[in-house]
Amino acid sequence: MSEDGANKSRRRFLTGAVSVVGGVGVAYTAVPFLSYWNPSARTRAAGAPVEVDTSTMQPGQKINLTWRGQPVWVIRRSEAALERLPELNDRLRDPDSTVASQQPPYAQNIYRSVDPEFLVLVPICTHLGCIPSFMPQPGSLDTNWPGGLFCPCHGSRFDLAGRVYSGVPAPTNLVVPPYRVADDGLIVVGEDEEAA
Numbered sequence: 290m291s292e293d294g295a296n297k298s299r300r301r302f303l304t305g306a307v308s309v310v311g312g313v314g315v316a317y318t319a320v321p322f323l324s325y326w327n328p329s330a331r332t333r334a335a336g337a338p339v340e341v342d343t344s345t346m347q348p349g350q351k352i353n354l355t356w357r358g359q360p361v362w363v364i365r366r367s368e369a370a371l372e373r374l375p376e377l378n379d380r381l382r383d384p385d386s387t388v389a390s391q392q393p394p395y396a397q398n399i400y401r402s403v404d405p406e407f408l409v410l411v412p413i414c415t416h417l418g419c420i421p422s423f424m425p426q427p428g429s430l431d432t433n434w435p436g437g438l439f440c441p442c443h444g445s446r447f448d449l450a451g452r453v454y455s456g457v458p459a460p461t462n463l464v465v466p467p468y469r470v471a472d473d474g475l476i477v478v479g480e481d482e483e484a485a
Contacts, residue, residue, distance in 0.1 A: 337479065338356075338477050338478060338479035338480045339354050339355070339356045339361070339477070339478045339479055340471070340475050340476070340477050340478075341354060341363050341475065341476045341477075341478065342473075342474055342475055343363060343365065343407060343474045343475070343476055344473065344474030345474075346363075346365040346407075347365065348365050348366065348367035348368070348370075349365065349366075349367055349370075349425050349426075350364070350365050351363070351364045351365075351423050351425075352364075354478065356466060356478045356479050357479070359411050359413065359466075360411065360412055360413070360420065361409065361410070361411055361412075361466060361478055362408075362409070362410055362411075362412050362423070363407060363408070363409050363476055363478075364407070364408040364409075364410075364423070364425075364449070365406060365407055366405070366406055366407070366408060366425075366449055367425075370425065370436055370449045371400070371405055371406070373427075373435050373436070373448075373449075374399055374400065374448065374449065374450055375399060376435075377435060377448050377452075378399075380454055380455060381448065381452045381453065381454055381455060382452075382453045382454065382455045382457075382460075382461075382462075383452060383453065383461065383462055384399075384452060385397075385399075386398075386401055386452065386462055388461050388462065390464075391461055391462050391463070391464050391465065392462075392464070392465035393465065393467050393468075393481060393482065395482045396465045399450065400450055401450040401451055401452070401462070401465050402450075402465070403468070403469070403470050403482050404470055407470075407476060408449065408450060408451065409465060409466060409468045409476060409478060410451045410463045410464065410465050410466070411463060411464040411465075411466055412438065412463060413463070413464070414440040414442065414443075414445050414459055414463075415445075415453070415459045415460055415461045415462070415463065415464075416440065416442070416443055416445050416457075416458040416459040416460065417442060417443065417458075419440050419441070419442035419443075420440075421438035421439055421440040421441075421445070421447060421463075422438065422439050422440075422441055423438060424436065424437065424438065424439050425437070425449060430446075435448070436448075436449055437449050438451070438463070440459065443457075443458045444457060444458065445457040445458050445459035447459070447462070447463055451463035451464075451465065466478055466479065467479060467480065467481040467482070468480065468481075468482065469481065469482040470482070
């Protein structure tokens with residue numbers, strides 16, 4: 290083999306070797322960079338559905354949980370509380386929950402829920418974001434109070450369906466997150482009833 294042919298072979302080998310080593314180096318650099326764009330396990334878990342066992346809840350009881358970094362309440366309403374809801378319509382700003390972004394379509398009813406007995410909502414006042422107080426007992430706020438939620442920051446009032454009263458600072462009803470009712474008394478917050 291001539292010296293010129295050996296140099297060409299050596300050059301091809303070195304060019305190939307440098308290309309392979311360079312490609313491996315680019316891959317080692319790119320993989321961590323690209324994986325940084327993926328959400329972390331902690332972020333994925335924060336948006337994951339949350340299950341709540343309601344089988345042992347008593348009427349008037351509330352369970353607190355967190356979904357997507359927001360508080361969520363699951364409230365079991367008593368028969369008396371359910372019977373009072375239609376009587377409050379003339380005192381409410383939006384009794385029919387006409388703002389579509391405040392609840393999924395399956396919760397756009399007088400109870401604002403799939404199962405009338407259980408209310409699932411995000412208890413963040415729609416005025417300035419305070420957390421209302423849960424006051425389910427009639428008369429616990431004043432003599433005309435039928436039970437519901439009271440925001441201590443600026444006095445907004447909501448009934449036990451999360452509907453806002455007229456004449457208070459909060460402009461809209463409380464938000465109902467997507468959820469579904471599963472078997473064995475489980476409510477799964479973060480999974481849509483219609484998609485299940």
